[in-house]
Amino acid sequence: MTHDVKEIFGSGGASPAPPAPAALAAKVRTLAPSMTRSMQRVAEAVAADPAGCAALTVTGLAELTGTSEATVVRTARLLGYPGYRDLRLALAGLAAQQQSGRAPAITTDIAVDDPIADVVAKLAYDEQQTLADTAAGLDTVQLAAAVTALAGARRTDVYGVGASGLVAQDLTQKLLRIGLMAHAHSDPHLAVTNAVQLRSGDVAIAITHSGTTGDVIEPLRVAFEHGATTVAVTGRPDSPVTQYADHVLTTSTARESELRPAAMSSRTGQLLVVDCLFVGVAQRTYDAAAPALSASYEALAHRHRATRKGP
Amino acid sequence: MTHDVKEIFGSGGASPAPPAPAALAAKVRTLAPSMTRSMQRVAEAVAADPAGCAALTVTGLAELTGTSEATVVRTARLLGYPGYRDLRLALAGLAAQQQSGRAPAITTDIAVDDPIADVVAKLAYDEQQTLADTAAGLDTVQLAAAVTALAGARRTDVYGVGASGLVAQDLTQKLLRIGLMAHAHSDPHLAVTNAVQLRSGDVAIAITHSGTTGDVIEPLRVAFEHGATTVAVTGRPDSPVTQYADHVLTTSTARESELRPAAMSSRTGQLLVVDCLFVGVAQRTYDAAAPALSASYEALAHRHRATRKGP
DNA sequence: GCCCGGGACGAAAATATCTTTCATTTCGTG
DNA sequence: CACGAAATGAAAGATATTTTCGTCCCGGGC
DSSP states (O other), X not given: OOOOOOOSSSSSOSTTSOOXXXXXXXXXXXXXXXXOHHHHHHHHHHHHOHHHHHTSXXXXXXXXXXXXXXXXXXXXXXXXXXXXXXXXXXXXXXXXXXXXXXXXXXXXXXXXXXXXXXXXXXXXXXXXXXXXXXXXXXXXXXXXXXXXXXXXXSOEEEEOOXXXXXXXXXXXXXXXXXXXXXEEEOOHHHHHHHHTTOOTTOEEEEEOSSSOBHHHHHHHHHHHHTTOEEEEEESOTTSGGGGGOSEEEEOOOOOOBTTBOHHHHHHHHHHHHHHHHHHHHHHHTHHHHHHHHHHHHXXXXXXXXXXXXXX | OOOOGGGGSSOOSSSOSOOXXXXXXXXXXXHGGGSOHHHHHHHHHHHHOHHHHHTSOHHHHHHHTTSOHHHHHHHHHHTTOSSXXXXXXXXXXXXXXXXXXXXXXXXXXXXXXXXXXXXHHHHHHHHHHHHHHXXXXXXXXXXXXXXXXXHTOSOEEEEOOTHHHHHHHHHHHHHHHTTOOEEEEOOHHHHHHHHTTOOTTOEEEEEESSSOBHHHHHHHHHHHHTTXXXXXXXXXXXXXXXXXXXXXXXXXXXXXXXXXXXXXXXXXXXXXXXXXHHHHHHHHTHHHHHHHHHHHHHHHHTTBOOSOOOO
């Protein structure tokens, strides 16, 4: 299977993704790193005060951010809207949602001297936010396509290193439980070696938050070139890894701080995606999956002691 | 120019009434009687399908209702907005609110025939719930004690098998990053073998949702009996594992269903606890942790490709 | 029955707003 | 230090919105 040259702008097809309603804040955070300085200023202003910005015209927002109309429009496009007009509409929607109780609550970063109770609250809140954002920003078409590919795969390889390696293993464990042939690779050499074996009908999944981890991109590229269906789970939909991905599943990340770097918090969103993949596949292959799930549960029963404490 | 349509009702002032956010439907009903035929058609269309109308331009809405642009604008004015543009913004807000209001319908279990979008929503919701419950139920005194023990530990062993094994590894990875001597064990034999080495001042952490996993209880018991400080992260605060735990950290679990067994969903709460432990320790050992975090980040930099996708 | 005033209504001009184009500037690179 | 590519903004071009103004319709008085 050949793949045509990707267009310079548009980052992998602009139109198929419909604009987001409440996923805007997430989208801003997701795409901000790939934005130019001026665009970031615009995106920032928009994320900081949706209601205020919704009241502004292109010119107004351009002046507020010290940029030009063209830049504002460009930012709107990057965020997935046809133009500023539509971004503005989405902004109004977001403002209304925030108004009606679904407050985004501007939590502060975790500080060194925060009491432990605050740490718990902030972490829980951040992770909830990540889940909500990831869910809102997930492209269900891509997800469905990935599920279909998985459900019919001869075998599935999952690549991930570091924290993402654990996510890869989580996915693998789950898929194995419902009878799929899945394997997680964290050794780059072995991963590439195995990727060569893949062919059409097989699936390769790369998990990397930054989308730039060479150790993960390489096996995915090999799998891609050997005709396997490739999936990328990444926080950066325009990162290198997506070059070799038939389907891109985007995760969202919470604000990062010194005590909680992005590489660590990305896990939450990735796991949600993994769960979605798993449940999706389990649905499609229900007749086979249900008994397999029960069987693996039964097999573990004897490893557990009586429920009650004490002798 | 001297008198506009607006004077029909009291409110003699110019425009003291700010546009309505969600009160739009009510306003339409209130003002409908005082409207002309064409205006009523416009108002009706707007009230019937806010989302649809928000997507239309003046001309579009005029055509849809079989009227003219001027009439549409007049209707917008009558409803209290400066012009159609603002009505449209309010419409978008209303649509967004209605959209989000429909959300709580996801309280049911995941069914085999749920569309993929519902699966995403339900999973995200469940996991958010788990986070909230876990955070609410976490005993901060126990947590603080565990953190203190970790921060001063000579070495730390973490036990977990299956899905919990990944959580154990996650914790280990994090602790290693800030300079602690931590090791995750998923092999029960090796775990026990190593547990024998522990003594007072060391920490052993067992992670098991059911609290009945013998392979994890056993090493914790050995560690406990050798004088190590022991911590249990479990969903069952009265389960056997807590017998040998100095500190018990309780996680909450979402409703389980056939497609989403407890053993799989417990992960979310466990990871929150793990993050809390990590951040807590990082706070206590900040002077050592901060440089260590930066260092591990730098060390990985060369493993990443250039951020931009391009060829 | 016919004429007249007053408001409803829409066509089109006028204006505001958004989008595109293109020349300039900026920045990284060899 | 020059080169080229990307970023940026000014202004032209395209749309959308608002205003203007004339027509049409309705009901009442002569």
